[in-house]
Amino acid sequence: MKVDCKLLLKEELQLIESALKCHQISQHPFINEVSEYVLFAGGKRVRPLLCVLSAKALNSFLPESLYEVAILFEYLHVATLLHDDVVDEAEFRRGRRSARRLWGNQATILVGDYLYAKALRIASALKNPEIMEVITRTTLLMSEGEVLQLLHLDDTEVSEEAYREIIYRKTAALISCACEVGALLAGNSDREVSSLAKFGYHLGLAFQMIDDLLDYTSLETGKDLGKDFAEGKITLPVILALNRATPKEREELIYLLKKKNTTGEDFQRAYFLIDKNEGFILTHKMAEEEIRHAKTALKELKDSPYREALYYLAEYLLNRRK
């Protein structure tokens, strides 16, 4: 069976987009205004999409309400972005002014809280303790990851291992949760549910690795170019380069990362040092490895167009350019 994955994904994305548009966030125009600004800012909808595809890969006869549940993952994601913007003192997000710049830190924190509460409200309406358990476990991990990231943000001694622990909590946990909840909605066996959770876990790790890579290598990512660099964030490309660099290069790269008010020239030099020490190529290789594990987890599922679409999406996220 040859599946047109691109078309299938396009259709699912349209359904998700229309569920997002139809769903009333709040009765208060201000909450809606801030929420919609960040919700409709060009997000890729990866998390709701994974939830829907995971559910349909197990059971293609699911009610329309699946989409209303799937969007809770976009709400959770956007809630963390709002708080991140305040924490990072971001001026821009996806090429537009950040919410905090338009409405201030106060409203940004509180609307973030609101969207988080809204997501849990949608989840609790399912009256499914197992789903609630997965989601609250995940939100706890996520907030833990945010704190850990804050603490290790500029720690040049941070290990590959510690980096994985952070991105697991920060990114992979929610992506895995979206897949797992999708599987639970389809009401399938434990084996299939845990296969999809595992798929999401590896996909999520790869997703964040590629994100960290693109922060250096993409010119169109919509974020400020070299945002992580400007903030002195120690991400995987840096960690891997530091591990291989000569003592002198190491010292220089650390100096550049710790420097305040970095210039374009500083960025170019850091880029050169990371590239020379294979930070980028090795990051991509590690992401590839995660995608391989993700795909292996899918083998446990029966063949279907939706499983094909999950394979395709994994490949797409690995090779994306923004």
Added chain:
Amino acid sequence: MKVDCKLLLKEELQLIESALKCHQISQHPFINEVSEYVLFAGGKRVRPLLCVLSAKALNSFLPESLYEVAILFEYLHVATLLHDDVVDEAEFRRGRRSARRLWGNQATILVGDYLYAKALRIASALKNPEIMEVITRTTLLMSEGEVLQLLHLDDTEVSEEAYREIIYRKTAALISCACEVGALLAGNSDREVSSLAKFGYHLGLAFQMIDDLLDYTSLETGKDLGKDFAEGKITLPVILALNRATPKEREELIYLLKKKNTTGEDFQRAYFLIDKNEGFILTHKMAEEEIRHAKTALKELKDSPYREALYYLAEYLLNRRK
């Protein structure tokens, strides 16, 4: 039956305190450090106490684990305090330096998120969809209330009605939720559950009204004296005074509230204007009225030492001086 309510409350508070001390918040010392700083800063434990008393008023044979559940309401409360501190740019909280001043806004926001997630994690472990429904409904109302408060913070046209809507969401909803969840844990009839929810609702309104009153009249409240005044917050004493003031007094009071960098003299003058126009006495009367409604709701329950303690607590909260 003569019940020693004071002793009963003292014993229950000790059990709550030890549950708070024994419960591991996180495996990460930093999260524990920030959390414990705010958790053990002299809070009155009103919310866990109400949860425990509500449960025991319906069923005195409840497992020890009741206390582990009750503390989730303190976690939720403290999570909102942490975000409030950032939103209000507070320097002090309960007479000590605020968490944001010690650890910065970033950590304060993120540990607030963590405690919120932790509270929901405790709730979800009960695997009781009804309890989860009540809690997520409440957290949504709370975050809505915070946004509304931000929008109407300095609106001198705000009505008594709008004020009630805000304090319902901001304070009464969680207090009512603590009572309702206590009742649900005792596994009792809908009638009793809704009586206790109603009790908490009226008690919560009174609690916030008294809080707003004490912000003007207490010298020992532990907050900066006249914090609401300094921030230009329009609370019930002000609303009621503005309603009765002459046009000239109205103008002056509004001027004082909108003024930046207010002095002790400004505060004294505002106090005088509110007092002269019965803002304080009428606020207390309105709180009394709510406490009356709260007590009426308790009549639905069978007589017990715990019901007596709830009566006593309501009276105590109305007449507290800090």
